Amino acid sequence: MTERLEQFRNVVGGKRVESAGGQWIDSHDPYAGSAWAQVPRCTPDDVEAAVTAARNAFESPEWRDITPSARGKLLWKVADLIERDAERLARLEVRDNGKLFAEMHGQLRYIPEWYRYFGGLADKIEGSVIPTDKAQIFNYTLREPLGVVAAITPWNSPLLLLTWKLAAALAAGNTVVIKPSEHASVSTLAFAELFEEAGFPPGVVNTVTGFGAEIGDALVTHPKVAKVAFTGGDATGASVAAKAGEHIKHVSLELGGKSANIVFDDAPIDDAVRGAIAGIFAASGQTCIAGSRLLVQRSIQDEFVEKLVAFARSAKLGNPMDEDTNVGPVTTRQQLDTVLKYIDIGRSEGATCALGGGRPEGTELGDGWFVEPTIFTGVDNDMRIAQEEIFGPVLSVIPFDDEADALKKANQIAYGLAAGVWTQSMPRAIRMAARLEAGTVWVNTYRAVSYTSPFGGYKRSGLGRESGQKAIEEYLQTKSVWISCADGFSNPFVLR
Incomplete structure (x- = not known):
């Protein structure tokens, strides 16, 4: 019955x-x-x-x-x-x-x-x-x-x-x-x-x-x-x-959003890695403020990606009710299919899947709608995975050369909900905050909200x-x- x-x-x-x-x-x-x-x-x-x-x-x-x-x-x-x-x-x-x-x-x-x-x-x-x-x-x-x-x-x-x-x-x-x-x-x-x-x-x-x-x-x-x-x-x-x-x-x-999380070469790398993880894999990437475009200064890209992949690989998928679970399922079967479709698009566009890229296996996950935390490198800012909101645990790593290049790539997007900046330079932080086309800019943090502070977007x-x-x-x-x-x-x- x-x-x-x-x-x-x-x-x-x-x-x-x-x-x-x-x-x-x-x-x-x-x-x-x-x-x-x-x-x-x-x-x-x-x-x-x-x-x-x-x-x-x-x-x-x-x-x-x-x-x-x-x-x-x-x-x-x-x-x-x-x-x-x-x-x-x-x-x-x-x-x-x-x-x-x-x-x-x-x-x-x-x-x-x-x-x-x-x-x-x-x-x-x-x-x-x-x-x-x-x-x-x-x-x-x-x-x-x-x-x-x-x-x-x-x-x-x-x-x-x-x-x-x-x-x-x-x-x-x-x-x-x-x-x-x-x-x-x-x-x-x-x-x-x-x-x-x-x-x-x-x-x-x-x-x-x-x-x-x-x-x-x-x-x-x-x-x-x-x-x-x-x-x-x-x-x-x-x-x-x-x-x-x-x-x-x-x-x-x-x-929606397709937020840029920007890491400069003077940033505390370990903190920035955690900030990048928080920006995309928290809530299984299902947040409008997800930092799904990770812009990393070219001079530190290899070191940063290595630490990022190692950290993300340690994330535990499982029952969202368990205290030690880090990443839960996506919310709907339709969204599961959408996320997996975008992962296929990323591969077809020529990006390199450095981590994840599919549905995880494990008896503890049962029939849940899980997607592996996925990191793409070699992403061009014009690729669909860099321009379209995926709303899942999929991160695009995009290199940049200098501050002007970072601003250009961050703002070349239809969305403008949020952005993150990781740097120890206060003048740079102030300049970036002024020039980023986003309703919220976080500096050396990510996903902070308060009842006291206005929240909303630019552009679409x-x-x-x-x-x-x-x-x-x-x-x-x-x-x-x-x-x-x-x-x-x-x-x-x-x-x-």
Whole structure:
């Protein structure tokens, strides 16, 4: 007898609901290679119900008239609940996307800080009094929420990347409909239940699960959705922006990357090797900020690659729940096939596979969707493996001659999400940071993020910023109010 899969339900208007069509989607455990849970397969009717619930909540006195300070305190309560449930939520994410428990648990313990930070900003949203050139006119501005926000999130770090949207949106006074990836929805559904427990009015936070092709358009184009906040691939992001643009909606996009991690010959080599490993093999390369292009100064290339390959070879693949596992599986079977296809492309382009290059063998890996940590040398900057986002544990090593050559190669890419620089020269670090076309530049570190610092991309890596004080601006609109202090009203046929 087939074991019945655990079923998780959406939250809409404060109620746990299945889909209108009664259908379900299997959620797969990437380590086991088999289904372990089910989430509702929603339809446009479910989108309609969720958006309507969010709009009703936005207009309700329970949310509309709450003071900003009280709104902030609700976010603080959510932070406490996330902290309480961090281990449970992390375990759900590992079952859903195969990333290491050590990383997911670390993220869940850190996520509460976003809600505390933006809870603290909730009552610091201020307008201003404008000293206009008009006599006897009092002019001031109000900063107001947009309305219903559609938050569309990916499968690689569902709750962290949701939080980057949700904390700021709620602090600003919006209501939200969350559409998680169909490949990793479970943790989001469990997470959404915490908002009711924290005391948020019904309908402020809602979820719809399902395939983008079936419900994505309905959500993005819904007339009651004021803003779409999307994280995912650049092709889908372009489609989202186009459809939202047809309806004159606010849009923020956090898209893909093909980040350059640049090592100069004066860098501490052992630290830079660890930084290169962190940039690409952490999270099995499934991060938008992955340092998948390793630019190494030609004078140290041989020594650096030798140490890099030795270090990467020692990485242990295995059960993502085990503390000593370094590299887990990729999240989906489709992504496994995509990564392996790019490895074949790298070979066909003439690059040398210095490490890995296929699926690993070992009984402890079972039927999991694993790819060996793979390093290509002899990579030209024009090769597809150097220009296209692979989203897996595949690293391209590209030599450069000097600072100018490094900048040229780093910036010759359609993306601009992040970059790393390894050098002991402070003047060089400052010059590189100024000239790299990327939204984030790390110097002598990699993959550092904070709730206090803005994050976002240049070029095809996106629009808008998440985290930091800049983020809350993405969820506000400005109203200008004019009040006459004059005794009468003069000629009505002229501009005042």
